[in-house]
Amino acid sequence: MDNLGLRYEERAQHAKNPAAKQLFELMSYKKTNLTFSDDETDPDRFLELADLMGPEIAVLKTHIDILESFVPDITKRLSELANEHNFMIFEDRKLADIGNTSVLQYTKGIYRIADWANFVNVHVVSGPGIIDGIGKANEEMRDSISRGIIILSQMSTEGNLASGNYTLKATEFAKKYEGSVAGHIGNGGNASELAKLSKLCVPGHILFTPGVNIEKGGDGKGQIYSSPDMAIAAGSDTIIVGRGIYGTRNPVNTAKTYRDAGWTAYTKRIKK
Amino acid sequence: MDNLGLRYEERAQHAKNPAAKQLFELMSYKKTNLTFSDDETDPDRFLELADLMGPEIAVLKTHIDILESFVPDITKRLSELANEHNFMIFEDRKLADIGNTSVLQYTKGIYRIADWANFVNVHVVSGPGIIDGIGKANEEMRDSISRGIIILSQMSTEGNLASGNYTLKATEFAKKYEGSVAGHIGNGGNASELAKLSKLCVPGHILFTPGVNIEKGGDGKGQIYSSPDMAIAAGSDTIIVGRGIYGTRNPVNTAKTYRDAGWTAYTKRIKK
Numbered sequence: 001m002d003n004l005g006l007r008y009e010e011r012a013q014h015a016k017n018p019a020a021k022q023l024f025e026l027m028s029y030k031k032t033n034l035t036f037s038d039d040e041t042d043p044d045r046f047l048e049l050a051d052l053m054g055p056e057i058a059v060l061k062t063h064i065d066i067l068e069s070f071v072p073d074i075t076k077r078l079s080e081l082a083n084e085h086n087f088m089i090f091e092d093r094k095l096a097d098i099g100n101t102s103v104l105q106y107t108k109g110i111y112r113i114a115d116w117a118n119f120v121n122v123h124v125v126s127g128p129g130i131i132d133g134i135g136k137a138n139e140e141m142r143d144s145i146s147r148g149i150i151i152l153s154q155m156s157t158e159g160n161l162a163s164g165n166y167t168l169k170a171t172e173f174a175k176k177y178e179g180s181v182a183g184h185i186g187n188g189g190n191a192s193e194l195a196k197l198s199k200l201c202v203p204g205h206i207l208f209t210p211g212v213n214i215e216k217g218g219d220g221k222g223q224i225y226s227s228p229d230m231a232i233a234a235g236s237d238t239i240i241v242g243r244g245i246y247g248t249r250n251p252v253n254t255a256k257t258y259r260d261a262g263w264t265a266y267t268k269r270i271k272k
Numbered sequence: 273m274d275n276l277g278l279r280y281e282e283r284a285q286h287a288k289n290p291a292a293k294q295l296f297e298l299m300s301y302k303k304t305n306l307t308f309s310d311d312e313t314d315p316d317r318f319l320e321l322a323d324l325m326g327p328e329i330a331v332l333k334t335h336i337d338i339l340e341s342f343v344p345d346i347t348k349r350l351s352e353l354a355n356e357h358n359f360m361i362f363e364d365r366k367l368a369d370i371g372n373t374s375v376l377q378y379t380k381g382i383y384r385i386a387d388w389a390n391f392v393n394v395h396v397v398s399g400p401g402i403i404d405g406i407g408k409a410n411e412e413m414r415d416s417i418s419r420g421i422i423i424l425s426q427m428s429t430e431g432n433l434a435s436g437n438y439t440l441k442a443t444e445f446a447k448k449y450e451g452s453v454a455g456h457i458g459n460g461g462n463a464s465e466l467a468k469l470s471k472l473c474v475p476g477h478i479l480f481t482p483g484v485n486i487e488k489g490g491d492g493k494g495q496i497y498s499s500p501d502m503a504i505a506a507g508s509d510t511i512i513v514g515r516g517i518y519g520t521r522n523p524v525n526t527a528k529t530y531r532d533a534g535w536t537a538y539t540k541r542i543k544k
Contacts, residue, residue, distance in 0.1 A: 039373075041380060063369075065337070065383070066376040092373075096366045096395050097335075098429050101311075104338040108313060110382055111337070123368050125397050125424070125438075127431030152397070157370050159399030161441055166397075166433050 003203045004235060007270050008033075011237075015204035019118045019148030020182040023088055023206055027058045027238065030086060033262045035059040035208060036255065037092070037242030041066050043074050049246060050078060054085025056255040058238055059119070059208075061090045064111050075116040090119035090208075094152065098126055099133025107137055114141065119182055121150040125166075128173045135180025148182025154197055156189035156211030156225075163193065171200040181205060183237070188212040189226050191234040198235025209236035213244045214261065228258060232265035275475045276507060279542050280305075283509075287476035291390045291420030292454040295360055295478055299330045299510065302358060305534045307331040307480060308527065309364070309514030313338050315346050321518060322350060326357025328527040330510055331391070331480075333362045336383050347388040362391035362480075366424065370398055371405025379409055386413065391454055393422040397438075400445045407452025420454025426469055428461035428483030428497075435465065443472040453477060455509070460484040461498050463506040470507025481508040485516045486533065500530060504537035 003011065012024035027033050036057045040046035046067060050060055060082065067074065082089055091113045095102040102122065107114045114120075114137065122130045131149055138147040153170035155162045162170070174181045186197045188209030201207055213225035228239050239262050241255075248254040275283065284296035299305050308329045312318035318339060322332055332354065339346065354361055363385045367374040374394065379386045386392075386409065394402045403421055410419040425442035427434045434442070446453045458469045460481030473479055485497035500511050511534050513527075520526040 041376065063373060063377070065381045066373070067382075068380060070382050092369075094368045096368045097364075101335060101338070101364075104313065105335070108340060109337045110339075110342050123395060123397055125395055125433050126427050127429045127433065129429055129431070155398050157399045157401055159401070161397050161399065161438050166438070169433055 003198060003201060004269055005272060006203055011203050014202070016179040017148040017182045017204065018146035019088070020204055020206050022118070022146045023058065023182070026086065026088065030058060031263055032056060032058050032259050033238045033266055034255065034259045035061055035090065035238045035240040036245060037061040037210075037240055039063060039066070039242050039246070041068050043067050043069055047074065047077055047081070049251070050081050052252055053245070053255055054081055054087055056252070056259045057087050059088045059090050061092050061240060061242075062117070063092055064113065065093070070110060072112075075111075079116050088118040089116060090121070090150065091117035093120050094123055095120060095130060095134065096123035096125060097130070099129035102130045103133045103137045106134055114138070114147070118146055119148055119150050121152055121185060123152050124170050124173055128176065131173055131177045131180055135177055138180065149180055150182055150208060151184050153184040154187035154193060155185070156187045167197055168200065171197070174205060175202060178202060178204065183207060185210065186236065188231040188236055188239065191226055191230045194231060194234040194236065201235070207235055207237045208240055209238070210240040212236070212239040212241060214257065228261040229265045232262060232269060275470060275473060276541055277544060278475055283475050286474070288451040289420040289454045289476065290418035291360070292476055292478050294390070294418045295330065295454070298358065298360065302330060303535055304328060304330050304531050305510045305538055306527065306531045307333055307362065307510045307512040308517060309333040309482075309512055311335060311338070311514050311518070313340050315339050315341055319346065319349055319353070321523070322353050324524055325517070325527055326353055326359055328524070328531050329359050331360045331362050333364050333512060333514075334389070335364055336385065337365070342382060344384075347383075351388050360390040361388060362393070362422065363389035365392050366395055367392060367402060367406065368395035368397060369402070371401035374402050375405045375409045378406055386410070386419070390418055391420055391422050393424055393457060395424050396442050396445055400448065403445055403449045403452055407449055410452065421452055422454055422480060423456050425456040426459035426465060427457070428459045439469055440472065443469070446477060447474060450474060450476065455479060457482065458508065460503040460508055460511065463498055463502045466503060466506040466508065473507075479507055479509045480512055481510070482512040484508070484511040484513060486529065500533040501537045504534060505541055
């Protein structure tokens with residue numbers, strides 16, 4: 001089944017994971033498929049940026065472990081902003097340990113990621129045990145937050161090893177744990193690779209893509225970019241943009257530009 | 273060149289990474305090749321266990337991000353224990369992001385891993401950029417701590433994807449960045465796979481192996497084990513043991529048993 005022609009509302013019907021369902025509905029309602037990567041290391045500026053970007057975005061992606069200081073009030077405030085502006089939170093932790101340790105890193109420690117993040121991503125280099133572990137931990141939580149796992153099925157960095165058989169296995173794990181998994185990270189920097197991944201994804205899973213930039217090229221640090229239009233035509237459901245927005249003079253205007261580009265590309269895709 | 277017949281002192285001569293050199297010398301001097309995995313989540317018990325195990329071990333492996341609370345005094349105290357008992361510290365962070373983000377996670381944030389850990393491990397699924405980034409960050413530090421990267425070239429969990437071409441690429445990256453890399457994680461649970469990796473390692477790199485247990489078998493959570501003797505005969509330079517020690521009635525005695533088993537296996541190997 002081809003996902004490209006389906007509207008987000010239809011995809012939501014297919015979703016077996018509650019966080020995936022919520023995000024498809026949110027994107028449809030708010031008319032944005034933009035994920036913003038908030039890479040600020042100063043806690044005040046981190047929250048300021050979240051507040052500023054909130055109205056434009058579907059998802060805010062965090063690296064909570066690069067903040068220069070941390071108190072639980074930060075994630076409490078972040079959750080308030082998510083409610084106020086209607087966006088979901090994705091902690092880009094890239095969990096990559098055995099199931100047992102990954103569950104501890106996700107639910108315990110200083111950051112208590114599971115308490116405030118809707119999405120957390122995992123590498124499956126350690127095998128499917130990590131999905132099983134995090135999925136079970138999510139099921140056991142008795143609160144109203146919807147949670148899902150994002151599998152890093154491809155990457156967009158030079159010389160990365162998440163391709164071919166690795167990607168195939170990752171999508172097999174995703175199908176096996178369809179209700180625990182919310183979606184995939186795909187290679188936004190390479191449209192033909194991304195199209196291959198898109199064909200392997202069930203319609204209820206969301207395809208997130210980093211490596212998207214309006215100005216095509218690289219950043220000189222091993223990151224390769226393609227345009228929002230190319231990425232979405234190839235199967236991206238939400239484009240992840242960070243430096244391409246916060247590194248510009250007027251981040252709000254730039255975010256609006258990306259939002260428009262992403263949404264236009266999506267409406268073009270579903271009309272085909 | 274085959275590493276199996278070389279003594280740790282000889283391996284130290286080959287080492288281009290300062291932390292690898294220090295560890296080969298330490299193992300030779302202290303006559304232990306035991307790495308202890310301190311998985312306690314209570315900070316006091318975490319330090320207590322480090323103090324208790326200190327005399328028996330070459331390396332203490334930490335998951336700093338599973339501690340239930342954190343203040344910089346914890347890692348300060350850990351460094352004091354490392355000096356007192358003469359062991360090195362390995363933060364099992366499994367960094368797995370693009371170079372730029374991984375460097376922030378390693379040097380900044382709450383934990384400031386680079387300030388107190390000799391070793392940090394990385395997944396190379398994102399490509400060699402992570403080794404380049406962390407290696408450069410280590411070179412820029414102007415203090416007396418020796419630092420090196422451990423590459424997860426194999427894993428010991430069921431259904432893991434770190435094998436075949438993945439392992440081959442990982443060892444190629446290790447050779448390319450020989451001075452930044454201190455060694456590899458190999459599959460201690462599968463001696464024939466481990467032997468393949470050992471043949472791909474330069475003599476100056478250390479092969480760490482989890483998945484080692486005196487009582488062979490699995491833990492029911494996807495972790496597979498083999499004996500210290502099998503792992504070391506196949507090329508392991510230091511065996512990593514956690515639950516197999518702290519989960520027993522008398523952890524100090526059990527640590528001594530593992531230490532003896534590991535050292536006997538090593539002396540047998542170099543005599544061949």
